[in-house]
Amino acid sequence: ADVKKIAVIAGDGIGPEVVAEALKVLKKTEELFGYKFETEHGLFGGIAIDEKGTPLPQETLDICKRADAVLLGAVGGPKWDNNSKELRPETGLLGIRKALGLFSNIRPANVFDCLKEASTLKPEVLEGTDLIVVRELTGGIYFGEKFRREGAGGEEAVDTCVYNVTEIERIVRQAFEIARTRRKKLASVDKANVLETSRLWREVVNRIAPDYPDVELEHVLVDNCAMQLLRRPSSFDVIVTENMFGDILSDEAAMLTGSIGMLQSASLGEGSFGLYEPVHGSAPDIAGQGISNPIATILSVALMFRLTFDYKEAAQSIEDAVESVLNAGHRTGDIAVDKSKAIGTVAMGDLIIAAM
Amino acid sequence: ADVKKIAVIAGDGIGPEVVAEALKVLKKTEELFGYKFETEHGLFGGIAIDEKGTPLPQETLDICKRADAVLLGAVGGPKWDNNSKELRPETGLLGIRKALGLFSNIRPANVFDCLKEASTLKPEVLEGTDLIVVRELTGGIYFGEKFRREGAGGEEAVDTCVYNVTEIERIVRQAFEIARTRRKKLASVDKANVLETSRLWREVVNRIAPDYPDVELEHVLVDNCAMQLLRRPSSFDVIVTENMFGDILSDEAAMLTGSIGMLQSASLGEGSFGLYEPVHGSAPDIAGQGISNPIATILSVALMFRLTFDYKEAAQSIEDAVESVLNAGHRTGDIAVDKSKAIGTVAMGDLIIAAM
Numbered sequence: 182a183d184v185k186k187i188a189v190i191a192g193d194g195i196g197p198e199v200v201a202e203a204l205k206v207l208k209k210t211e212e213l214f215g216y217k218f219e220t221e222h223g224l225f226g227g228i229a230i231d232e233k234g235t236p237l238p239q240e241t242l243d244i245c246k247r248a249d250a251v252l253l254g255a256v257g258g259p260k261w262d263n264n265s266k267e268l269r270p271e272t273g274l275l276g277i278r279k280a281l282g283l284f285s286n287i288r289p290a291n292v293f294d295c296l297k298e299a300s301t302l303k304p305e306v307l308e309g310t311d312l313i314v315v316r317e318l319t320g321g322i323y324f325g326e327k328f329r330r331e332g333a334g335g336e337e338a339v340d341t342c343v344y345n346v347t348e349i350e351r352i353v354r355q356a357f358e359i360a361r362t363r364r365k366k367l368a369s370v371d372k373a374n375v376l377e378t379s380r381l382w383r384e385v386v387n388r389i390a391p392d393y394p395d396v397e398l399e400h401v402l403v404d405n406c407a408m409q410l411l412r413r414p415s416s417f418d419v420i421v422t423e424n425m426f427g428d429i430l431s432d433e434a435a436m437l438t439g440s441i442g443m444l445q446s447a448s449l450g451e452g453s454f455g456l457y458e459p460v461h462g463s464a465p466d467i468a469g470q471g472i473s474n475p476i477a478t479i480l481s482v483a484l485m486f487r488l489t490f491d492y493k494e495a496a497q498s499i500e501d502a503v504e505s506v507l508n509a510g511h512r513t514g515d516i517a518v519d520k521s522k523a524i525g526t527v528a529m530g531d532l533i534i535a536a537m
Numbered sequence: 538a539d540v541k542k543i544a545v546i547a548g549d550g551i552g553p554e555v556v557a558e559a560l561k562v563l564k565k566t567e568e569l570f571g572y573k574f575e576t577e578h579g580l581f582g583g584i585a586i587d588e589k590g591t592p593l594p595q596e597t598l599d600i601c602k603r604a605d606a607v608l609l610g611a612v613g614g615p616k617w618d619n620n621s622k623e624l625r626p627e628t629g630l631l632g633i634r635k636a637l638g639l640f641s642n643i644r645p646a647n648v649f650d651c652l653k654e655a656s657t658l659k660p661e662v663l664e665g666t667d668l669i670v671v672r673e674l675t676g677g678i679y680f681g682e683k684f685r686r687e688g689a690g691g692e693e694a695v696d697t698c699v700y701n702v703t704e705i706e707r708i709v710r711q712a713f714e715i716a717r718t719r720r721k722k723l724a725s726v727d728k729a730n731v732l733e734t735s736r737l738w739r740e741v742v743n744r745i746a747p748d749y750p751d752v753e754l755e756h757v758l759v760d761n762c763a764m765q766l767l768r769r770p771s772s773f774d775v776i777v778t779e780n781m782f783g784d785i786l787s788d789e790a791a792m793l794t795g796s797i798g799m800l801q802s803a804s805l806g807e808g809s810f811g812l813y814e815p816v817h818g819s820a821p822d823i824a825g826q827g828i829s830n831p832i833a834t835i836l837s838v839a840l841m842f843r844l845t846f847d848y849k850e851a852a853q854s855i856e857d858a859v860e861s862v863l864n865a866g867h868r869t870g871d872i873a874v875d876k877s878k879a880i881g882t883v884a885m886g887d888l889i890i891a892a893m
């Protein structure tokens with residue numbers, strides 16, 4: 182069979198333990214579906230700072246570049262929080278996005294019916310919530326020029342937010358395409374009443390929209406979107422927005438589902454290459470105790486199967502297995518109502534594999 | 538008695554009708570407490586565009602400048618949404634903030650016990666939520682240089698986010714002072730892992746913090762704050778942040794209380810001068826029908842009494858009157874569970890005055 186290369190970056194905190202479960206799932210799909218995967222492991226984030234003196238070693242980048250997809254655990258932790266910029270895990274994260282051309286971050290926020298009670302929103306408000314945030318990932322204020330200077334009001338700091346037509350067009354087209362495969366609704370989020378980049382964003386969206394007459398488009402101001410996500414989450418289908426707004430809104434959207442330990446994400450560039458990772462962080466407080474929830478990472482493998490490899494059947498089998506294990510009442514500590522009945526990371530992974 | 542001058546800007550949509558009720562309350566306090574107010578009305582926003590060709594006529598600015606405080610209704614509406622930048626109501630809003638030096642926007646988000654059911658959050662999560670967002674209002678990406686240029690990726694747009702030490706220090710000190718009068722907790726929100734302006738922000742906060750040893754300080758990243766507001770709203774007391782983040786987070790915070798038609802706000806500069814307005818918008822869809830909720834504007838008068846005039850007793854009497862009318866079960870349409878029993882704008886105003 183066609184061998185697929187997967188770069189595996191376990192990272193920090195609970196990263197290694199959740200990735201281990203995802204790799205068991207990967208292996209199981211080889212048995213069940215006859216796939217062949219070759220994995221290569223790379224250091225990244227805090228552990229790379231400790232062992233290699235940089236959050237993103239060239240070697241790790243090379244491993245990613247020769248792979249068809251990347252599976253990432255999580256990076257960061259208090260140990261590196263006060264490091265200088267070049268020696269911080271986040272700098273590696275921004276670096277890898279840029280180096281691999283991953284201009285699009287896709288974060289589904291759907292509600293697991295059996296976990297609805299975990300949300301702080303009322304169940305009737307959450308009913309039917311199933312949205313995707315498509316966040317631009319390599320532009321905007323994250324990557325614009327940054328500097329300090331002396332001014333009349335003392336030292337001043339400057340960040341620059343830049344977007345060009347090409348950057349906006351590719352992410353917006355991708356969002357329209359995704360909307361087409363779903364409920365055919367796209368909300369483009371900007372702050373066009375204040376920002377020039379947002380005005381250009383909106384112009385590009387309006388220019389492209391006629392190519393997708395089957396998709397219903399609405400423009401939503403970012404402040405209003407932060408409200409509407411709370412008021413009518415189920416009315417959103419696909420939300421597309423720029424980097425900084427996407428950072429904020431995708432976290433808000435993830436939290437309202439109440440299932441943050443369950444959410445997978447993809448970062449995509451041109452072509453089928455993609456980096457897949459759980460939405461949750463490295464949770465250093467519970468790392469190494471074997472109690473973390475591996476489901477988001479396991480579902481990231483399913484998303485990789487869907488978006489990079491087009492292995493639909495296997496993706497479905499993973500997703501169904503997760504659902505059946507949850508429906509059978511199994512929970513890790515983060516999503517357990519009765520914490521005393523919570524199972525561990527490995528047990529959850531084993532149950533999912535058994536259910537596949 | 539000492540005559541206080543209030544500039545009154547009714548604005549667009551429901552602005553005039555909610556301001557009319559607030560003025561009735563103002564008048565009532567003259568009777569009850571012997572105050573003397575002199576009001577001067579100015580055109581602003583859409584109506585000023587229509588009648589004077591600019592959203593912020595010099596005359597209106599002059600009226601504000603010779604006043605002790607400004608009472609603003611709401612501005613904007615679809616009629617002006619496609620105008621060029623100079624002819625849009627928002628441009629007037631940004632202009633008046635800058636011209637009057639209103640560097641601080643204060644938005645309390647508290648939950649009215651009797652309105653808890655109006656929130657989309659579970660009542661037990663909301664329990665005890667009473668927070669204030671202190672938003673920097675005249676700096677950051679709102680006011681930095683903005684332009685278009687040609688680049689390799691086609692036309693590009695640029696926004697510049699700038700903050701200097703003086704701007705950060707004055708707003709942060711104000712937030713610390715406010716926290717001191719409350720539960721003594723301050724959350725400073727930034728994106729210090731990515732933005733240079735945020736790193737400067739955090740440095741200034743940390744430098745100032747020792748002057749307020751009685752206030753417990755936490756730094757929260759903006760994406761995390763968007764989540765925590767949903768997860769543990771009652772744990773926040775005062776949140777201080779820069780302009781763009783404040784725009785998003787204050788709207789999210791307002792929405793989670795479920796009482797958006799009830800929330801007042803203040804924009805302050807140096808000294809006691811302030812501009813007071815409801816958090817809600819001009820609601821053009823219901824304007825002129827006499828069904829809008831005047832409570833946020835009435836409570837804005839109470840806030841003006843507290844912050845600009847130090848008329849504590851009268852402020853309390855307004856706030857108590859609002860609460861007693863709500864407790865008696867009276868509701869405007871926006872907050873009524875049984876819409877058929879909703880009362881109108883004028884009736885609500887009358888009830889509040891009667892209860893004072």
Ligand SMILES: CC(C)[C@H](C(=O)O)[C@@H](O)C(=O)O
Nearest residue numbers: 271272274275428730731760
């Ligand atoms: C760690 C940080 C730089 C990063 C971001 O803001 O992009 C994170 O919040 C994310 O959303 O992946």
Ligand SMILES: CC(C)[C@H](C(=O)O)[C@@H](O)C(=O)O
Nearest residue numbers: 374375404627628630631784
């Ligand atoms: C209308 C707009 C310019 C304004 C802002 O973003 O400041 C509004 O959203 C607000 O919060 O007062």
